[in-house]
Amino acid sequence: MTVTQGRAAESGRAVPLPPGRLHIGGQWLPAADGRTAPILDPATGVELTRVAVAGPVDVDRAVTAARKAFDDGPWARMTPRERGRKLWRVADLLRARATEFARLESLDVGKPLAFTTTVDIPTVIDTFEYYAGLMAGLEGATRATAAPSFAYTRREPIGVVAAITPFNFPAILSATKLAPALAAGNTVVHKPAPETPLSALLFAELLAEAGLPDGVYNLITGDGPAGAALVAHPGVDKIAFTGSSAVGARVAAQAAATLKQVTVELGGKGANIIFADADLSAAIETAVGAFVFNTGQFCMSGSRVLVQRPVYQEVVEALGAAAAHVPVGDPFAEGVVVGPMAGPLHLAKVVSFLDEAASSGAQVIGGQRPDGPGFFIRPAVLPHVAQDSPLVQEEVFGPVVTVQPFDSEEEAIRLANGTRYGLSAGLQTRDVSRAHRVAAALNAGIVWVNGWALLDPAMPFGGTGASGYGRENGPEGLNAYLRTKSVVVNLA
Known part of the structure; x- marks a missing residue:
């Protein structure tokens, strides 16, 4: 699909748009109830396209696909270096389509093209490459114990991650969650902001092209109720949320009911x-x-x-x-x-x-x-x-x-x-x-x-107080998507 309305077409710089459907278990699907919503060009107010609005049935389908891919699929069982190679491939594909990504991000969010070209998309590429590189050194540790034993730790993926991303930096703040979550061996259900989902739709294309198994990355577009259903879903193991402090507090409270792990990067007043x-x-x-x-x-x-x-x-x-x-x-x-x-x-x-x-x-x-x-x-x-x-x-x-x-x-x-x-x-x-x-x-x-x-990507960021908790970027960002298991072998 190509933009035929608004300034992009008027200026002769039409931008190809990705399919406005959900991406679940490796398939592009409409919402179960057929709902769609408009995406507006913020520079003109003109409708660019329409995207699917996920409902509870769609959320359940996406979580089920991610759960199956984690429990039964190869992704979590690959060696870290194998997953790292997939992420290197994602970065290569992003670099090859950097101009398309930059134009789409400018069109969707209203960012100056000069910035999406020199800041946003290069940062996304760097983030995937950074976490791909960390995979060469992902390891546990042996520990000395008082008892006669061989004791060591394993660093393992958490499970199904719900990544909920905001409207202001759709590509960058998706990458800060997707790259470490996937590198660690988790599967993901991603819900971008309802106003700016277009780069996420393009991510789905690229991750599939890079060879990620079906169900490892699932994309649901839609509004607040879809996000709430995702946070409440018992099949989700971790929530990674970026957004306002008010919504972040509700997300953390709702996730606590099912004891999900949570990181929330929220508002600021720098x-x-x-x-x-x-x-x-x-x-x-x-x-x-x-x-x-x-x-x-x-x-x-x-x-x-x-x-x-x-x-x-x-x-x-x-x-x-x-x-x-x-x-x-x-x-x-x-x-x-x-x-x-x-x-x-x-x-x-x-x-x-x-x-x-x-x-x-x-x-x-x-x-x-x-x-x-x-x-x-x-x-x-x-x-x-x-x-x-x-x-x-x-x-x-x-x-x-x-x-x-x-x-x-x-x-x-x-x-x-x-x-x-x-x-x-x-x-x-x-x-x-x-x-x-x-x-x-x-x-x-x-x-x-x-x-x-x-x-x-090497430097962590995150907040305290109303700005949330947890860190993104750096090794700390990877640690947020790993759990530690201790193994103790009795040698007596």
Whole structure:
């Protein structure tokens, strides 16, 4: 299928669309009740295609297929290196179709094509290659015991994994779950966000082409009830969820009823601290990128900037000027930095935050809605926002940044740690001792010094508090999909 509506066709850059069906047990199937839902182009609001909406019957079929593939199939019984070779093959296929993947991701999410081409899809490829490489060293350990015995540990897959992924980084955040889960020998039922399922449909094609046995990867598209049915299903052994803190809390509570293992990577309210001794030009550039990247739809966004008072006004003015000149528009257009929000509900949420701030007397620099179709909004800078403001305490999830002054290092740390979130943070300074001291004091799963969003498949990330628990990426990400078994052989 090829897009024949909207800007992709109008610009002469039609994007092939994968089949909008469920992928269960190696077969492409419609939903059992025939339901479908539209997928919209966020840059125009035009319908791109329709995809199947899974119901309870479909969820059960997918879990049953994954269960059978795990219990009876070869995947979990392959050597780690054999599975690693399959993942290398996935990476090769992704590289061969990187342009198609990048265009599809831009079309589906509204990301600028320049970013999906240079960031999103290369990261997906790197992630599969990273976990493929780890398979060469997957091993247990022998242990000395007091009794005469030969004792050792085995690292084994958990079973059936339900991977539930969000709308903002569909390809990357699918890879951070699928690559380690599959490398470890698990089977997967994947439910992407209902707004942005297209790259997951393409993943299903590639994983089958790479030679994964039927039922090892199963894909169900649909809305919240499908996700709830998946979380509750007794045939699922582990939940890996990325999404909002509110939904993540419900997922964890529901999974506890059947004692499933759970990792949840949730919302954030990242503080970016700019000290007066920082390279201000670089720090301001970093701060702008940290809050407008991916149209602010980034759980690790630098949505709060804390600035030491001697340079506060200079930074506020620079951020306001930058917000007015960030290129906003068609993700397929050259030079665009900020595309549309992923959908109308996400746009409405950001607008409501800004409207409430303006009505309460706050200064809002930027934040206008451009004329024309699509779900666009310009970046917004809000200086002098109080610590107890919803703009500081709640995740806006859009291109909006608050700017607060501070005097001392201790005050900066207190303000940075003064929310219920603990996912990401950063600081800009020339003082090496301060960099290490403040990084240690910040309540965050990942801290960047003199930069932002410096991510790599080798480096784990995850949160504390309302930002969730568990880690993705790195060896820690693989450990989340393995269980340890001890074997003790009596030698007496």
